[in-house]
Amino acid sequence: MSVQSSGPTFAELGVAVEITEALADVGITHTFAIQELTLPIALDGKDLIGQARTGMGKTLGFGVPLLDRVFDAADVAELDGTPRALVIVPTRELAVQVGEDLSIAAKQLAVRITTIYGGRPYEEQINALETGVDVVVGTPGRLIDLHQRGALQLDQVAVLVLDEADEMLDLGFLPDIEKLMKALTHKHQTMLFSATMPGPILTLARSFLDKPVHIRAEAVGSNQTHATTRQVVFQAHRMDKSAITARILQAAGRGKTIVFARTKRTAAEVADDLAARGFAVGAVHGDMGQPAREKSLHSFRSGLVDILVATDVAARGIDIDDVTHVINYQTPDEPMTYVHRIGRTGRAGHTGTAVTLVGYDELLKWQSINEELGLEQPNPPQWFSTSPELFDALAIPAGAGDTVGTPRKVAGKPLPGRRRTR
Structure with a gap:
């Protein structure tokens, strides 16, 4: 604020x-x-x-x-x-x-x-x-x-x-x-x-x-996405999305980042994967108890973690002005879901970057979003975690790899073997 x-x-x-x-x-x-x-x-x-x-x-x-x-x-x-x-x-x-x-x-x-x-x-x-x-x-x-x-x-x-x-x-x-x-x-x-x-x-x-x-607060017919948000869209193989995301999270100037997934299961898997790669990450999805969700959000707002993996149900509830990057790990089902997701960055006068990883089986979904919102990117390029174009587009250091440190615990997630209490 x-x-x-x-x-x-x-x-x-x-x-x-x-x-x-x-x-x-x-x-x-x-x-x-x-x-x-x-x-x-x-x-x-x-x-x-x-x-x-x-x-x-x-x-x-x-x-x-x-x-x-x-x-x-x-x-x-x-x-x-x-x-x-x-x-x-x-x-x-x-x-x-x-x-x-x-x-x-x-x-x-x-x-x-x-x-x-x-x-x-x-x-x-x-x-x-x-x-x-x-x-x-x-x-x-x-x-x-x-x-x-x-x-x-x-x-x-x-x-x-x-x-x-x-x-x-x-x-x-x-x-x-x-x-x-x-x-x-x-x-x-x-x-x-x-x-x-x-x-x-x-x-x-x-x-x-x-x-x-x-x-x-805007003219009739104006774009539904923020002009202050740079949108980077490319096709990514499902098995390569984890490695791609790890490299995007090493981009120059990256601050607080929200990674969006369509399903609770994918959100949990992505959060676990990023934590295992050494990133400071929290998660918010429907399989988490409310105390765990609040703890994770507090950690993100306060800066204890700088990455939050979320499902779409949390898209409207994350109201933080200094998010620099949004990553659509999975292409959303609807155009307005895309708008709400990437609206988490480029807020209140800030600039931001929204990256969408379009799976090969998600191309038709993306083309529907593209047509509805007039984004003029019906056939995004195919990039991999090793593609020079990926590194150039997002200012990723040449030496960025799959991990950044020792494995961590996902913020808000109960330790293995511990019973969650209300």
Whole structure:
């Protein structure tokens, strides 16, 4: 959260000094496009639809006005320990990330924030709600469970946010979202943020938002991938992908890197392979328990490991600005999955590199993605781990080999023979 922009400052847009100072402490003073456009409307309490590509600053686009209004808006009731704001997100990882970002911005405010998601004991979340919470960030299923149990009160929510609405549609959460929105029968502000606006999301907006202002942070018809992301695509033999990946990870200037796989099994295998080659690596996939996933993500964010192997379910939840490289170890099934994957780099003013390894049996998938997104690379070249073109394209040192050191343990993975505890 320490990247600058050339837009107006948060202070110039009328944000409370307590918030602007907290953001300045972590190097954030100027707004990005989506923030500049949404803040004046959101601070005024109006409903809005915010549309921008992933990595363009949507979290602070809704988070700053949400905190400002909960803290000091005349039409929001005094804080009494029942939630005044609810942020609904599609994944556990994104819930954690949004909660952390809001906590940073609210450092100087007497506003209590909690995150609620599945995979954690009910008791600790119920205790937090009973102790008193002002802002709740959570995933749909657990939010509904706690509301139905009477632990989560929604009758005083003044600000509702739907973040990554299109992803919630893709994951089948739309019925849960509608249940939560129907529970808010009183007057409140609703902000819906999404990278794309498929028909069901627009229908949802028409049903539940009151004359929303639709804001796009880029021109209609603009490219769906970041101009700041360099895309390198080539065909790779399935048996050579591990060696290719090991060499890419030795490229000059490589920092934090996310390696994406389609399946949980492949993600686990790739993480194990890279760790055995001496790389500092963590993993996030569905076969890992929630504590292990959180430990792995924390290790990646803090720099204890600089490589994270992830499945697509985690693509929206990894919200880190300083990722330099993304590697598509397996070609994604859908064009928008490709967009979301490579959107993890080239974020918030940074430059990045996205490398896609197209297996010989994945060429038709790639050609569909290429045609849909207009990437003009229907027949990528065939490169191997020893190809000079690979080394030249990614600035890999001539001496880069299969390993970089002694074998390591994958971050967050239980040691062999140890029973995982909850």
